[in-house]
Amino acid sequence: MVERSFLARPGLAVAPELLGSVLRHTTSEGTVAVRLTEVEAYQGAEDPGSHAFRGRTPRNEVMFGPAGHLYVYFTYGMHFCANVVCDVDGTATAVLLRAGEVVEGASLAAVRRPSARAPREYARGPARLTSALGLGRAENGADLCSPGSATALEPGPPVDAGRVRTGPRVGVSGPGGDGVAFPWRFWLDGEPTVSPYRPHVPKRRK
DNA sequence: TCGTAGATCGACT
């Protein structure tokens, strides 16, 4: 079980140390656990790309709460994405879980992700990861740091610091408006489950 | 293997 104090820091500090951790979710169907290989930090009010940028709403309520809870939101009409809420109560920073490797419950993950051709694709991508774990609206606000919780975050095997890679999010400058892009994405080099980098280009519909 | 269009609905303006 990850200590809540570990998460009660800015998402930017927590994110790289979260790589390699294992998120386990148990339902009536069974248990699926994913070892995180790619995450992205969201700096709340300082991040134009964050749900919390325009202030507190019923939707992002959980982000403003205490650390160690799960923020699950619905997007694009069909997908769920999951974040680990960080920092102290009242501060809306979080870490988006972008990709991971299924290390337990692969058969159940296969049922939930029928379109995946290989096990490495079970959780390769934010929406795929939540799908493989079986996370949904019901898990929004779930406590990750309480013993016996159906949704839990656990320390994984030690990660070689040399394999941790970072990347700036294109077009987003850091606090202070100095024009410097901050490295808010973190992933483990060489992991086949890391999603391919694609610049964020919102598509316009007709 | 790569690139693009379409799907689909809740939150916010």
Add this chain to the structure above:
DNA sequence: GTCGATCTACGAT
């Protein structure tokens, strides 16, 4: 009414 922290199918190469 508009847009989105995306995924998948499908056509082209």
